[in-house]
Amino acid sequence: MKEISELHFPENLRYSTDHEWARPDKDLFVVGISDYAQDRLGDIVYVDLPATGSKIKKGADFGSVESVKAVSELFMPIGGEVVAVNTQLGDTPELVNSEPYGNGWMIKVKPGDPGEYQQLMDQKSYLDTLKG
Amino acid sequence: MIGTTGLIFNEPLLWELGAPGREAFSQPAREVPEQPVDPDLTGPGPDFPDLSELEIVRHYTRLSQWNLSVDSVMYPLGSCTMKYNPKTNERQASLPGIASAHPLLPEAMSQGLLRLIFDLEQWLAEITGLAAVSLQPAAGAQGELTGMLIFHAHHASLGRPRTKILIPDTAHGTNPASAALCGFTAVPVRSGPQGILEPQAVADLMDEETAGIMLTNPNTLGLFEANIRQVAEIVHAKGGLVYADGANMNAVLGVVDMSAMGVDVLHLNLHKTFSTPHGGGGPGAGPVCVTAKLAPYLPVPRVVQAGERLAWRSDFPLSVGRLHAFYGNFGILVRAYSYILSLGADLAQVSRLAVLNANYIQAGLKQDYHLPHDRPCMHECVFTDQRQLAHKVSALDIAKRLIDYGFHPPTIYFPLVVSGALMIEPTESETKETLDHFIAAMRAIAREAEQNPELLHQAPHHAKLRRLDEVKAARKPCLMG
Amino acid sequence: MRYLPHTEADIQAMLGAVGVGSIDDLFAQIPGQCRRQRPMDLPPALGEWDLDRHMEHLAAATATAPEYKIFLGAGSYDHHIPETIKQLLRRGEFFTAYTPYQPEVSQGTLQAIYEYQTLVGRLLGMEVANASMYDGASALAEALLMAIRVTKRRRVALSRAVHPHYRQVVETYLRPAGFEIVLLPYGADGRTDLSRLANASDLAAVAVQSPNFFGCVEDLKAVEAATHAQAGTLMITAFSEPLAYGLYQAPGRLGADIVCGEGQSLGIPRSFGGPGVGLFACREAHMRSMPGRLVGQTVDLEGRRGFVLTLSTREQHIRRERATSNICTNQGLCALAAAMYMASLGGSGFRQLARLNYDTAGYLKNALQAAGIALPFSAPTFNEFVVRLPAGSQNRYQQLLARRIVAGLPLVQYFPELSDHYLLCATETSRKQDLNLLVQEVTR
Known part of the structure; x- marks a missing residue:
């Protein structure tokens, strides 16, 4: 596990208390887990994602990530309809470790209420919660 | 160092060995003619490698040498009770009248085996202080499941099915998994600073939607749950039941009385406390012991005294049903029986x-x-x-x-x-x-x-x-x- | 006592190191109200030789071959077990090891289980097999629960021609959570009547057994078509006699999604019904929903091939109440015996032995029929089959018991409509003269 200072948290995203991030992409939001989350989980071996078309509320679980000896549930940072999932993670779950904000993205959500994005933490607030 | 390094043999996978046409099995002489077969139903048979008898012997001998085991070293796995597995137990389990016994033999032709089951049930009841025992569960986890089925059946028979179960944070993961199979939601109970349960923590959570509590005593920290009597009283006062995981029974043989502790259901692991071998992960046996009040819920069939003879009986309308195709891992029961008889007091x-x-x-x-x-x-x-x-x-x-x-x-x-x-x-x-x-x-x-x-x-x-x-x-x- | 090594001097030295005066002091944490009021009342200890006599006496009351002629199968079969298997299984390194949680010092168990999984997959024609379940009955119950998880449906269809004890275990496992079991009747040929499936909807799975409890080989192609005609429903094929797949097509090659059953026939003594071993296999697509332990291949730090327990996030010790099953162990030693047995026979030997079972039972079937005994079910069989004896057969059955012949299993206890029907079994261990004796005695 790394020190917080060794981890990377882009400023153009917002973060949830459950360590998911969201990024606006036209009228959608891209969702993944933060560098902190992937680092704490360790080597990710499997990502279980929902079917496209699923409608899931903010805060409800949309899947799980697994390391060798742990399972963590994934929670919607913004409620809405899952319109795309990252199928690349089926064969290469390690992308979540190596590029958590890039090719390690998980789902794209069409938001029910785009205003929920503003309720998420910005980079600075998120860093503050991590440092406790 | 108690060891030295020596030659370790490499050994390929089975299918990297052998040659088509070899065999390590003596085909019995054919005394009957071939019968016609429906070609629509037949298949090619399995694609197994063909090996000679010595190839089989060397293969498994070499594989065995890559394991550590109780027979070779101290094996201090916590919660697993890796004690010595007496060799005489193996001799008893392989007696022809035991190893070759068909499970559906008429009762009159298997009285010795029914006697063994009957007596072992009595002894385990005596050892635990509980009233009745079923030897059927094939493993500790199945014993736990049986316990939860009994909880479920008990509350259902009172017309008040319950939805929750209390499980201390020190519990083994099997506890919540077994409870979930009966539709119970696990409610975690935090242990106190002394590493044991505080009665107040249980009182705060126990209600009439809660089927009871599952605990392990001694617990998984190796400590005795000294407040168990008070915990049991709190649970009983709300109509709940107390389940004890007997995984750690090896600490308290001859010391505690489970029924005095307030335990309603307990499972034992014969492969821990009663010396049956772990076999690289099984087979074990997980007998369930209950109070007299809960005896009607035990799995069927049960061995009962019928006049001079022992008999199987299944007409227990409140029973949770059957857990195993026959009577559980009987061969393991034989080993535990042999162990108890070898030790006596x-x-x-x-x-x-x-x-x-x-x-x-x-x-x-x-x-x-x-x-x-x-x-x-x-x-x-x-x-x-x-x-x-x-x-x-x-x-x-x-x-x-x-x-x-x-x-x-x-x-x-x-x-x-x-x-x-x-x-x-x-x-x-x-x-x-x-x-x-x-x-x-x-x-x-x-x-x-x-x-x-x-x-x-x-x-x-x-x-x-x-x-x-x-x-x-x-x-x-x-x-x- | 020879299992307890402590001398009085040892005990004193150890108490000194711990800093207590007596062993009793170590138990001071146990409140008086939790304690026994009297010592355990157990029989007196027996020395090794007295124990041997006692156990021989108990075992002697059991009817066994060759003194008795026993034509019982019904989920527990008499097959020859090579001495090599009996002796190799007794190796303490296998026998007295625990679950292989430390792979560096458990490669023997791990490679053996990996080989077992592979042989089971090949036998059943399936893509993935687990490290084993308790027995055939609980394997079937777990298969149905798995189908319920995969499909998120709450009803399953179960053939009435599945072993009645297996059906009882399924009920025990499914009833508390309120899952519904639809029973499919058997037809005049002894096979499952699939017609009821046409109106059934929303099924998680259709489960049959083949050969079924009556010994009849199911038409698995028809079962597959009827099952998969409904979108999403899984086909489960159970079995109690895996040797049949040395002759008959493996269920996996006929479209089954989950195949499971009892492996006692594969080198494991009957032992009054247990321990046996539950074989369990499924399609790769459902691998992560599978119950039970799995061994997978990997490499060590130096790139050498090795094996580990894997995909354990499915299991109870990690996923707790959301695990795929509460099972912790497998039937390790029995799975090992099954692997040794399959390897000892090899593909050639397995086919040959299966054929001999078929021919031996077929000989008995023909001889009984020729002697005027009715064979109520017409479907093909393997090494067991049903006969209908003349009315009032119970007396005859009892007379034969007195003559040390167990003429099969009376079916009326399981199927009230099948009075005078008996399930007979003959395997490679049955001698021709005993088969002839049975025909002669039954028809006398």
Whole structure:
């Protein structure tokens, strides 16, 4: 596990208390887990994602990530309809470790209420919660 | 070091051996003519390799040599009770009248076997202090499931099905998984600062939607749940039941009375306390013991006295039903029966010596390893890697290094409430000299952790293989050759 | 006592090191109200030789071959077990090891289980097999629960021609959570009548057994078509006699999604019904929903081939109440015996032995029929089959017992409509003269 200072948290995203991030992409939001989350989980071996078309509320679980000896549930940072999932993670779950904000993205959500994005933490607030 | 390194044979996979047409089986003489077969239904048969008898013998002999086992080394796995598995038990289980017995023989032709079941049930009732026993569950987890089925059936028969179950945070993961099969939602109960349950914590959570509590006593920290009577009274007052996981029964044989403790249902692990072999992961047996009030719910069939004879009976309308195709792992029951008969009253001495051995190890290691609960333990002691973490050495590294010293590692990272746990259960079988060797090895490792942590990170050095890549195994599962 | 090594001097020295005066002091944490009021009342200890006599006496009351002629199968079969297997299984390194949680010192168990999984997959024609379940009955119950998880549906269809004990275990496992079991009747040929499936909807799975409890080989192609005609429903094929797949097509090659059953026939003594071993296999697509332990291949730090327990996030010790099953162990030693047995026979030997079973039972079937005994079910069989004896057969059955012949299993206890029907079994261990004796005695 790394020190917080060794981890990377882009400023153009917002973060949830459950360590998911969201990024606006036209009228959608891209969702993944933060560098902190992937680092704490360790080597990710499997990502279980929902079917496209699923409608899931903010805060409800949309899947799980697994390391060798742990399972963590994934929670919607913004409620809405899952319109795309990252199928690349089926064969290469390690992308979540190596590029958590890039090719390690998980789902794209069409938001029910785009205003929920503003309720998420910005980079600075998120860093503050991590440092406790 | 109690070991030395020697030649370890490589051995390929079965299908990398052999040649078509070989066999290691003596085909019986054919006395009957071939019968016609419906060609629409037949298939090519399995694609198995063909090996000679000596190829089979060498293959499995070499594989066996890659294992550590109780027969070769001290195997102090906490919560697993890796005691000596007496050889005479194997002889008894393989007697023709036992090993060759068909389970559906008419009762008159299997009276000796019914007697064995009947008597073993009586003895386990006597040992636990509970009234009635079913030997049918095939493993501890199935015993637990049986217990939860009994909880479920009991509340259902009163017309008040319940939805929740209390489970302490020290519990084994099987407890919530077994409860979930009966539709119960697990409600965690935090243990107190002394490492045991506080009655108030249970009182705060217990209500009339809660079926009862599942606990392990002694618990997984190796401590006796001294408040169990008060806990049981709280649970009973709300109409709930108390389930005890008997995984740690090896600590309290001849000492406690489960019914006096307020326990309603208990499962035993014959492969722990009663010396039946673990077999690399089974088969075991998980008998369930209950109070007289709950006896009508036990699985069927049950052996009953019918005049002079013993008989199978299934007409118990409240029974949870059948758990096994026949009567459970009978061959394992035979071994436990043989063990109890071999010890008789000395069974009480088993727990006394198991507890003495654990405390001796606890005393011998507490200078070198962090002991979260510094008080006499029961049959196992729990240390942590806290001091060694300062040198970036983890419980895993300590465990792997013990292999080089000729010991099987203890249980690590369990119970979950203790970070970096090392859970050591020596059992009564080990001599003082072996314990001294073990303590010396652990202390030497503590010194190595300070002086040469890399040696531990790279351990084991003397096993068949170095550390294995579990991430690769899980990312790209290869489960068949 | 020879299992307890402590001398009085040892005990004193150890108490001194611990810093207590007596062993009793170590138990001080146990409140008086939790304690026994009297010592355990157990029979007196027996020395090794007295124990041998006692156990021989108990065992002697059991009817066994060759004194008795026993034509019982019904989920527990008499097959020859090579001495090599008996002796190799007794190796303490296999026998007295625990679950292979420390792979560096458990490669023997791990490679053997990996080989077992592979042989089971090949036998059943399936893509993935687990490290084993308790027995055939609980394997079927777990298969149905798995189908319920995969499909998120709450009803399953179960053939009435599945072993009645297996059906009872399924009920025990499914009833508390309120899952519904639809029973499919058997037809005049002894096979499952699939017609009821046409109106059934929303099924998680259709489960049959083949050969079924009556010994009849199911038409698995028809079962597959009827099952998969409904989108999403899984086809489960159970079995109690895996040797049949040395002759008959493996269920996996006929479209089954989960195949499971009892492996006692594969080198494991009957032992009054247990321990046996539950074989369990499924399609790779459902691998992560599978119950039970799995061994996978990997490499060590130096790149050498090795094996580990894997995909354990499915299991109870990690996923707790959301695990795929509460099972912790497998039937390790029995799975090992099954692997040794399959390897000892090899593909050639397995086919040959299966054929001999078929021919031996077929000989008996023909001889009984020729002697005027009715064979109520017309479907093909393997090594067991049903006969209907003349009315009032119970007396005759009892007379034969007195003559040390167990003429099969009376079916009326399980199927009230099948009075005078008996399930007979003959395997490679049955001698021709005993088969002839049975025909002669039954028809006398």
